[in-house]
Amino acid sequence: MNVSIIGSGSMAEALIAGWARHDDVSMLVTNRSDDHKLLHLESTYGVHTSRDPKALLQHADILLLTCKPKDYKDALMPYVPHMTSSTIVVSVMAGITITSLEEVAPLAQVIRTMPNTSAAVNKSMTSIAAGQSASNVSIDAISRLFSLVGEIAFVEEKLLDPITALTGTGPAYIYYLVEAMEIAAHDIGIEKELARKLILQTLSGASETAKVSSHTPRELYKQIMSPGGTTEAGFHVLEERHVQKALIDCIGAANDRSKELGIVLTNALKRS
Numbered sequence: 577m578n579v580s581i582i583g584s585g586s587m588a589e590a591l592i593a594g595w596a597r598h599d600d601v602s603m604l605v606t607n608r609s610d611d612h613k614l615l616h617l618e619s620t621y622g623v624h625t626s627r628d629p630k631a632l633l634q635h636a637d638i639l640l641l642t643c644k645p646k647d648y649k650d651a652l653m654p655y656v657p658h659m660t661s662s663t664i665v666v667s668v669m670a671g672i673t674i675t676s677l678e679e680v681a682p683l684a685q686v687i688r689t690m691p692n693t694s695a696a697v698n699k700s701m702t703s704i705a706a707g708q709s710a711s712n713v714s715i716d717a718i719s720r721l722f723s724l725v726g727e728i729a730f731v732e733e734k735l736l737d738p739i740t741a742l743t744g745t746g747p748a749y750i751y752y753l754v755e756a757m758e759i760a761a762h763d764i765g766i767e768k769e770l771a772r773k774l775i776l777q778t779l780s781g782a783s784e785t786a787k788v789s790s791h792t793p794r795e796l797y798k799q800i801m802s803p804g805g806t807t808e809a810g811f812h813v814l815e816e817r818h819v820q821k822a823l824i825d826c827i828g829a830a831n832d833r834s835k836e837l838g839i840v841l842t843n844a845l846k847r848s
């Protein structure tokens with residue numbers, strides 16, 4: 577599969593790192609102006625880079641838009657005159673709707689996705705919503721492409737905003753938790769390197785258990801909690817400080833922002 581990638585930031589690099597392990601994915605990458613980043617991607621992953629829209633479109637029918645939502649119009653415009661009905665525009669952007677993309681690229685088949693940076697280790701959770709213009713063959717191609725770097729789910733487009741808050745942003749919540757556990761480990765006398773190993777194996781074990789177990793998360797944490805024991809003592813603080821409520825509100829705020837991004841940017845760019 578040939579993919580031309582427009583934007584070379586964190587999300588693009590995670591996908592490139594994942595796809596670079598697959599010989600059948602050929603990538604041509606561009607960005608706005610960061611030559612250093614393009615050189616880094618060439619030397620690290622063996623991808624090719626270009627600043628010629630025609631070359632990027634000739635390389636692939638799949639144009640992957642990995643710029644920030646505010647830049648989507650500028651990023652897409654140079655390709656529009658060269659597009660045909662076999663051009664597939666795939667977006668990973670938060671908030672920007674299929675309709676907005678179709679307005680800028682009326683000939684293209686548009687597919688919206690929400691992956692996450694765990695694509696770099698083939699563990700992305702990518703949700704996919706296809707526009708009316710996308711053929712089954714194109715949808716199949718895109719689902720195969722993202723399956724190479726993790727799990728996929730087909731969803732209705734309206735779910736992509738909440739999914740952005742849950743799984744697009746999701747790894748950041750986990751890293752924040754790991755950071756807190758590392759600080760705590762230091763405070764209670766466990767050295768950094770050992771702490772990291774202990775924490776990450778605990779996290780991956782808990783994730784795997786939650787995945788295969790028939791128990792709910794509540795049942796699973798209750799199984800670890802002995803009356804009068806250490807877990808209960810720790811949970812007492814979590815409950816007292818309303819940590820679960822804070823996490824629920826955090827995802828709610830990310831969801832609100834995701835919706836807002838789409839509305840504000842689409843209106844602003846329509847006026848421009």
Ligand SMILES: NC(=O)C1=CN([C@@H]2O[C@H](COP(=O)(O)OP(=O)(O)OC[C@H]3O[C@@H](n4cnc5c(N)ncnc54)[C@H](OP(=O)(O)O)[C@@H]3O)[C@@H](O)[C@H]2O)C=CC1
Nearest residue numbers: 583584585586587607608609610643644645647651669670
């Ligand atoms: N970061 C994440 O974890 C996730 C991000 N996303 C989505 O992915 C997208 C990218 O996010 P992220 O990687 O963090 O962003 P970054 O800011 O790291 O990267 C943005 C990239 O877009 C490029 N760009 C900007 N304007 C243009 C243009 N006109 N033409 C070509 N390239 C352009 C920039 O180039 P230059 O540096 O040269 O200016 C840069 O390489 C966002 O829309 C976000 O919603 C989705 C899921 C997770």
Ligand SMILES: O=C(O)[C@@H]1CCC=N1
Nearest residue numbers: 670740741744745746
């Ligand atoms: O913070 C953001 O807007 C992007 C979208 C999902 C993850 N990062």
